[in-house]
Amino acid sequence: MIAEYQQAHPDIQRTSMIQFNTVSADEVAARDADSAERSSSNRTVQAGRRHSVALAAQGFDLEEIAHACERSSATIVEYLLAAYEHGEDVDLARFIPAGHYEVIVEVFQRVGDRFLKPAKEELGEDYSYDEIKFARAVMQRAAK
DSSP states (O other): OHHHHHHHOHHHHHHHHHHTTSSOHHHHHHHHHHHHHHHHHHHHHHHHHHHHHHHHHTTOOHHHHHHHHTSOHHHHHHHHHHHHHTTOOOOGGGGSOTTHHHHHHHHHHHHOSSOSHHHHHHHOTTSOHHHHHHHHHHHHHHHO
């Protein structure tokens, strides 16, 4: 409840902290700058995620999306997974090679899907962590 109040009234919190000498005005200014930077960074991540989803919808592969967004393919995988998990319409199945989804699901049914490593160890080198992540997300959404 206090945190909600502080978020709703940042000027009061800032003034109180300075008045009661709990922090200096410089520390408050530094906190404000950090908060603004995080907010800007969050907007950048959201824009990157939207751009990644749009490119995926147009049929680009992970490497093409990564190049276009100037991000690593691992970051693009995380963007696509986050969008999918937030209910966006992302066709993750197209990033899973033919025939692999069914095998991955069978392995998850045996070893569980909480952790990726047991599935990866059983699947071997022919399966990437990315496709295992995508398959798990698709499987979990289908189970809901």
